[in-house]
Amino acid sequence: MRGPRRVVVVGGGLAGHTAAAALRAEGFDGGLTVLGAEPHPPYDRPPLSKELLAGTVDDTTLQADLRADLDVDLRLRCRALRLRAGTVESTEGVHPYDAVILATGSSPIGLGGTSRAVHALRTVADARRLRAALRDGASVAVVGAGWIGNEVATRAAALDRKVTVIDAAPAPLARALPGAVGEQLVPWYAEQGIDLRLNTPVTGLDDHGVSLAGGGRVDADIVVTGIGARPDTGWLRGSGVPLAPDGAVDADATLRTGPGPVYAAGDIVRWPSRLFGGRIRVEHWDHAAASAQTAARNVLGRDEPYDPVPYFWSDQLGHRLQYVGHHDGAERLVLRGHPSDSWTALWVSGRRLRAALAADNPRDVRDARRLIAGRLPLSVEHAADPAVRLTDAAD
Template structure:
């Protein structure tokens, strides 16, 4: 270990990003102290299966396979970070001295205002187990939010033959991710699964009977589930010198370094400058959590690698597999390949000029692979 290499690294966040950062440090030969802080009572686990296999009951434990104790990582459970100082991370478990820090605290779900009864969210393994048990005892469920997670929950509930209603204020499903011209093609999928989809519908609150709507109507349901988005869990960084954007994201440079001292960020919380897409972007999915953590860990050890991947995400919902690659802007040209109204696979492609920026492949894994390869190809037109 060189004289510039930190002797004590504190990783804040016990999800996939924090776990991957610790494993990467050891794989790179780092032999200094590593402390991993997590607010949860569990060792790091995989989150995507929570709304998929765990909710379906095909798995019950998604703990990540690497034993951190074998890597001499000091794992501190139930230890929520409270403040970042230049020499230590203050937490509910005390102060943890450091020479370098990797921030990987992930996101927290946005709550639903006006709820006078328990409302299910789906962020932790406890959330998933509680919801799974509740679905087994229910006859009806209301899902507030037609986003990625909300649609996966609705799909599972429909498979259990529950009466399912999905409510969203937007005019189309997946409105945060897809333009309305594309999202409208997903609307028939809900009816095909027996799901009552109510768009352009505002929620006033939740009571013992179900969901109250602002137009005076209501959706009666045994269970209410919210999936209206998440925000970076970074409030504890206020005043630390780490730059935060208005949405709470950590503003990092191209190497994922963030703020004074050797502080790096990974996972949901980080926004970075992408040369590939010509914008600062933030991604909240599994592939990015792992890849950004590997880069942050290597750069903390002095590698100075730019982070510029092709983002990738997939979801099984409403009888279809959706795979999204890349990053599109509102001004990009949208081209459809195949017929969204038919039964065959189809793909939506976004172009900036002649260059492919992003793709949404529906039931078309090969199309997703080809698009990812094309997006990653260097643009040589200006050479």
């Protein structure tokens, strides 16, 4: 077939695995190399803070075996060092390519300290280490009331551990959502027996807990940090690949970036969305898989624009949260329902729905996706009424 004869995929996570599988599914029969920095074959990350941490599963390896099933040269413990025209330099040597897909994901933001009591949660090794610690530790301090921090706190509370969640922000999920939405979660912590400390900056971590601004302290056997992640793209500096201020790779609508036949997928990519306007970046499972499939097809000459309606879900403190769309730049926030029951936050610009976050309300998410994808005009007054189905609020 026409097109590249050698493709290198940099990144051994979901996006990298999906890109390799998609290339083969589309008929690519040339040389295909996947470089993964971890010692494990590609695996699913969302279960790390869910089923694997809970002990209900121990292996989240993705189903297709890249070596046996897809004839991929899979290099583990192989970290990319620099990108040059036609080659990727790694800790194992030089890998020539006709096209390359960048899918290196994100790395957790650390708080410093080397105590064995302090844990982050990004890899399967992290999850297994934390799971073992939770068997013995009686008390847990979670620094960061974000998506991962709340999932860890939920699992620890289910094990009857004493759990404290600490965040410098005035509301949970403050790095992802407006305070008016995060505040809806506050009662959930008490329902799970979790002590929530907001407006509480952390100044230090050690073997016995967390030091707080103002001289306070939370003693704990286990400390888990979950204050966000940043794109793992430092190795691309000086390569000619354009990087945004946060380290994201800037790509065009086909996920191509420069120079040459270079594409990006997953957590690291920022692309122009006609649906939402401007450049957007998403860090969730659904996008990692979908963007990798599009990048793979475009490597083979499809030139398909990538413009999905982003979606993700998370179990938070005994409740299922589902999000669809992209709310940055929305003009108005509308809360639908009551915090004591199922509820939905709607982000609206003019008469168009841009995003929705639903708590224990899957029908609203399905309806919101349809409204966003169809760019359907909305009666905001009707949409705010939980007795009115969202699709019935469309004009």
